[in-house]
Amino acid sequence: MSLRFSSGSRHIRLWSGTGSIRPSSGGSGFVGSNACGSSVAGSGFSCALGGGLGSVPGGHRASGVLGNAACSGFAGSEGGLLSGNEKVTMQNLNDRLASYLDNVRALEEANAELERKIKDWYDKYGPGSCRGLDHDYSRYHLIIEDLKNKIISSTTANANVILHMDNARLAADDFRLKYENELALHQNTEADINGLRRVLDELTLCRTDQELQYESLSEEMRYLKKNHEEEMKALQCAAGGNVNVEMNAAPGVDLTVLLNNMRAEYEALAEQNRRDAEAWFNEKSATLQQQIFDHAGAATSARNELTDMKRSLQTLEIELQSFLAMKHSLECSLTETEGNYCAQLAQIQAQIGALEEQLHQVRTETEGQKLEYEQLLDIKVHLEKEIETYCRLIDGDGNSCSKSKGFGSGASGNSPKGVLFLELSKTTLVKTVVEEIDQRGKVLSSRVHSIEEKTSKMTSGKTEQKVPF
Structure with a gap:
């Protein structure tokens, strides 16, 4: 028997010598051939690497390369064991192959021992021996063949069952890994959701603050527009009432100076109004900011209190469920005791x-x-x-x-x-x-x-x- 590893295509091939083993009493057997493959009866390992490593007589056969899910026990979903580290998978397959080869060697030794015993028995009790001349065992040949067929069928069924068990075990491992991954993702998502909820609360507070500032600025702008219109009307009325037309030959009035003076007065008045509005706005906004701060602290305390109340509610619900379960169990015990009595x-x-x-x-x-x-x-x-x-x-x-x-x-x-x-x-x-x-004194x-x-x-x-x- 030889084992060859090809580094180019990473194929594993197995050759075994000729020979056959048939189990004597419901055991396991090995049947080998000169082809690049082998079959196992009674073994739970069925794998084909490259040219085909093994097959089970029950019809379960796997072939292919390592990258294409070489072992039938690993055939589950696309996210199975082969989707992970390739070196770990290769090491796992090598370990399984080593145990498989050990089983093959043990079965070959058992086969040789059984053949030697059968040969010795035929030499002693066979038709050609001196002791077997007086006995005719031909009537037992049909029974022996029937028993051999039953043993082979039972061994095949056992191998199929073991193969299904291995496949189910590997599928269960895959599902467990998927569950653990999904659970980790679920926990991470919940943590992200909780963080985003806190960010959403902060953004809600900021939006409320910005809306309040917008309303205050809008009100200030309306107030300034109203003052500006009133001042414009007052200036227009003042300008219209002070127009005097004299036909004297006096020197002309410098309108530029007047306009500059009016502009200066208007700017001074606007600056005064701006300062007054800014002071009023600062006063109002300080009060409003203080109220917002107080309300934010109250909201935080209320939120904390609500969280504590929710926790207390959950604790009380859990205690209620436990008490209800205890009550149900006690009622069942009482009913059973009443029935017994x-x-x-x-x-x-x-x-x-x-x-x-x-x-x-x-x-x-x-x-x-x-x-x-x-x-x-x-x-x-x-x-x-x-x-x-x-x-x-x-x-x-x-x-x-x-x-x-x-x-x-x-x-x-x-x-x-x-x-x-x-x-x-x-x-x-x-x-x-x-x-x-009885022992309790019951009749x-x-x-x-x-x-x-x-x-x-x-x-x-x-x-x-x-x-x-």
Whole structure:
């Protein structure tokens, strides 16, 4: 087996010698060929670099160069593992290839060992051996072929499953990396949004300030225009009222000087008005700026207070959710406990009902046995009376009949004897209650066994009768 790296096109090719391995008991096997490729059965690695590195018998085959997603395990999305550092990807592929080659060498050694064992076995027990002449194993050939086919199909299915698992694992890693990247972008975007919100608030305050300044300047401009119009009207009226036309031959008036004087007065008046307006504007703007500053501080404090209130609200909502979850869990526990205790109570009530029924049955049987006992006692008394009467009739008025436990018997020398037997029966009902109890003392089941025991007693009464000679 040889490994060649081509630095020009960065292709990896793998050649292996001829030979084949078939797993003996559901293991993994390797099948090699002289072509520039190899196939693996039972391995989760399937890769093709350049001329084709490997293929899985289940039909999963990958080929191509490293830059075009050479390994089928890395085939996921365009933003997979190969989109990162190429050296890291190459190192990963080299590591996987090294482990793959180690597996191939181990499988080749196992193949040689198995072939040696099979050869030894055939030498000992084969058809041509002396020990195998008496045994014909031809009937097992079909079974062996069937088992081999099953082993090959199972190995192929196992390789397919392992390949799918590797693909799913790599896809999960890709999705996890994408999620982490998206999460980082999301956090950065949220930070930018928060910064832009602060900038927007500052710009809003600046815009409000500029609008106030614009309104104040507009009002000042209107005020100045109004003063200018009034002054112009006053000057026009003054100029129109002071026009005197004299027809004297006096020297002419220098209009330039007059215009200069008027211009100077107008400029002085305009400067005075400007200074007054500027002072008024500064006074008003200072007051307004102070109010804006105060309102800005109040707005900042209100904003901070609102933020604190929002945080408190979120904390309280979280606590409320936790308390609601705790309440729900406690309600579920209470419902479950009530159900358990109701079931136990129903079971206890059923046991109590069964015991009451048994007690009622025992009382009924006791009453019946009492009545039977009274009847038997009456029969006994009646029989004793009859026996006593019978004895008196046999023995006569002068002889008395001895009694033994209520039964009389008379005896004399050579008189014929009569024996009277009385059978007294007694029925005993034995009830056994068997209960199954668990470790917590809970009664699982209850059974009642009833056994009737009958005892009979034979009592005899002996009588004598005198026979006259």
